[in-house]
Amino acid sequence: MISLTHDGTTLTLPGDLFWADRYGWRSVTAAAQYTLTGALVLEYHQRQAGRPITLEAARDRAWMDRGTADTLQAWANIPGAEMQLDWHGEIHTVHWRHEDGALELETLRELVPHQSADRVIATLRFLETPE
Template sequence: MSITLTHTPAVGAPTTLALSDRLVWTDEHAWQAPQMATDYGTQGDLMVHVRARNAGRPITLEGQESAAWMTLAQVQALQAWADMPGAQFTLHLRGLDRTVMFDATEGAAIDARPLWPLLDGEQTADMPMQPTLKFIEI
């Protein structure tokens, strides 16, 4: 299955960027909708408070040293999208469309490292990068 990220501007045609289907969703099973909190009443009874979250699921997609590389040009295109305040995107992942935003709540939403060290001036648009992309489902 392919992974895509689509931006639909208020005016104009949507733009879709194909991402590698080898990106690993590292926090796929680290989130659940129900949240619980416990407290004790004045009589010492345990009170359990449960609520369901409707949004806010983190989606972190990571490339590996041996797979899911992106070009520097793709990383720069994603960075331009991440720099748009409040922009929403459609992430097609695991056969489902999810409405997401880039998640910069704990640092940068995009991190990409070259696969090997390069001298200044040796970088090209097709240089392979190992990406980490952080989204939050809204």
């Protein structure tokens, strides 16, 4: 199960959302510099936070209803919104990654009039932050 909680309100998200960048982030960074004498100086650092979490749906899976999409859109419009992401039992404190688009929503089929049960394809972009 995947859920997202903000200010005491919890949304259940489709359980088959794909975590696209799960294995692409590294917590260790390194810098290499040469001194004036030509010696190599290596510095290593452990990142404290900042892991990107991108959850993606597709045309054939992980749809959500319009009501859930509307709530996500409202939350994405709150500056500095802090949320708790429960990814199948792993808890992550996250913020929207606005610099990368934060949230993309596309209706599966455009139906008029709109119904809260209409299906929506979503991409959610978060940044993991310290608790």
